[in-house]
Amino acid sequence: GKIINPEFIAKCPPGCQDVKHRVYGTDIYASFSSVCNAAIHSGIIDNSGGKVLVQKVAGHSGYRGSFSNGVRSLSLPRWRESFLVSGTALGWAFAACKKDSNQKALKILSVFLYLSSDCKVDLSFLMDGSWSIGKRRFQLQKRFLGNVAQALGIGSAGPLMGIVQYGDDPSTEFNLKTYANSKDLRNAIEKIQQKGGLSNVGKALSFVNKNFFLDANGNRGGAPNVVVVMVDGWPTDRVEEASRLARESGINIFFVTVEAAAQSEKQNVVEPNFVDKAVCRTSGFYSINVPSWFSLHKVVQPLVKRVCDTERLACSKTCLNAADIGFVIDGSSSVGTGNFRTVLQFVANISKEFEISDTDTRIGAVQYTYEQRLEFSFDKYSTKQDVLNAIKRISYWSGGTSTGAAISYASEQLFSKSKPNKRKIMILITDGRSYDDVSVPAMAAHQNGVIAYSIGVAWAAPDELEAIASDPAKEHSFFVDDFDNLYRYVNQLIQNICTEFNSQPRN
Structure with a gap:
């Protein structure tokens, strides 16, 4: 685990790949990693062996594991010392530069x-x-x-x-x-x-x-x-x-x-x-x-x-490409077919502002009445057009209003499958008071890292909207008296999502 020399050459024998000798990191390896396995992992040599230049570098607060060239490297939270591996031609060029800083040596260096x-x-x-x-x-x-x-x-x-x-x-x-x-x-x-x-x-x-x-x-x-x-x-x-x-x-x-x-x-x-x-x-x-x-x-x-x-x-990562956004949509009888199409247009108008792909923002949707239905999960569609088409295809369900059960369902079916490095954002749209309790399921979602926005229309209950919303509630809950006015909150909602993202410490 202690590297004495700042640079040295290691000779790796044929058949040196061995699962007993572990590797920690990718590109930069923790100092107690196997040098030869690290060299195979990074593609410098293969299992037939060869000479490897090892360079000592500072310790890191995180080493990322990966699978490469038949070698599985492991993750590590931190270690005091690291090393880099490269081909010995590169090492020879470095040595040439130390001895001779003229143009010829630097040309040799650039080639290697x-x-x-x-x-x-x-x-x-x-x-x-x-x-x-x-x-x-x-x-x-x-x-x-x-x-x-x-x-x-x-x-x-x-x-x-x-x-x-x-x-x-x-x-x-x-x-x-x-x-x-x-x-x-x-x-x-x-x-x-x-x-x-x-x-x-x-x-x-x-x-x-x-x-x-x-x-x-x-x-x-x-x-x-x-x-x-x-x-x-x-x-x-x-x-x-x-x-x-x-x-x-x-x-x-x-x-x-x-x-x-x-x-x-x-x-x-x-x-x-x-x-x-x-x-x-x-x-x-x-x-x-x-x-x-x-x-x-x-x-x-x-x-x-x-x-x-x-x-x-x-x-x-900006606010437009760093989230998993799950829409929880009230499909109860009081909404009606025409208004439901207006809600879907509102969902589409928000979605299209984000950069949508497997590695950027992902969109999912749940519709609920007394029951719940997963319309599509985060990993279902990876282009903006596919997401917008999927939103358009959602069919109106009609039934009662169990908003609390819908929040629990979204937590289990959508957000439990969210990627670790994504912000989890829930946008819930409802037009009436729920038949069940919303505060306990909402609190559980908040504790699991879900940022919740509530959008109430017509007969939605202000106390429930506040209970659903993340703190501060006034920045995470909105109310309109009519479905046709939903569009007014598209820009405000996106602005709030971005303001919140930009205010988070980035270190």
Whole structure:
């Protein structure tokens, strides 16, 4: 469990894959994992063995298990030390760079850094062009960005990359659609001229949030938006607010900080712990600190693996793509056929505002009278059009009004099958007083993490609507006197869902 050397080569014998030797993590492995099994898991070698470069890295607060290349890795909540594995050609290139920092060695490095992957991200690098970085380190930064471009394997079906340089003010060097291959991108990076000025990172993040990820600039919509911020030292303005707004619009923010402030310089830092305030998870996944510009080459591969790990890009979750929303619809006799169609239109109008897919927001529906019927579950439909068609097909049932039983049924049939990383939102629509108690089933749903909204029409009872709704009730319960006025609450409901989502702590 203790790694002595920062880097070493392990020789894995043929037939080294063995279930007795466990592996913990994916890409980054806890230090007591089997090195050879980790290398097979990550695809560096197969069961015929081979040499593996092992690099020691910091401990993590969470290791994700996965099944890959015939090896099952396990999850782990935290461990004090980790390692990365890579092919020894890469290790040889690192060694060459340590001995010889000339252009030839760096070209060798870039060749071996190429990683084939199905990584599909829209990536913006915020490049530090401030005077504090100096001309020589600015050149090292350009080289680093070129090596990242090479390692990513830029292409229209995979990752696309643009660059914004910041100093006093930010400006786009080129956007996502300017270059469609690594070679052209690297040549363009080499020609970038330093802007100079201060290190206004907050201003740069605001600029990217408003201007960079636009369809006109090549943003693809289906690919996660990622920003990697390069910082020499520390920012000269505040980053917390600009970062929060960027994250809330669905941007994943990574920081690569080089040569952090010395003890004597810390009084100059505008915002202490600026990295932790800027990223959405303080686990270390979204931030890399490098002691010197001359050791940047070591983080190319770890950075590429992280920005391509689309399952872990939790910051791309906005209020519109982060929930399992279950509609609980009153189908009692008092509603009537015409009004029931109006209710279904209301359900469709809310649903179509969300980004619907297997990995984004999912929609489910229950209709109830005295009895309950699961119209469709969260995993039934994975496109917006399929969901809207399914809502249209719901047939009116007619009967009594047992709202309490319906809440219990929705908890068991819908929300018990919700994904762990999703917010569970129940939207219940009723036009009358329930024949059974609603408060106990509602309380049980709240305790199980369901955020409940109640929509009352005509003869619905205000005390029951409040009991069903999550706290504060005035933000989670609504009343209209007529079915035809339901549409008025569509925008308000979505706004409340988003306000609540954005107010939650993201760490």
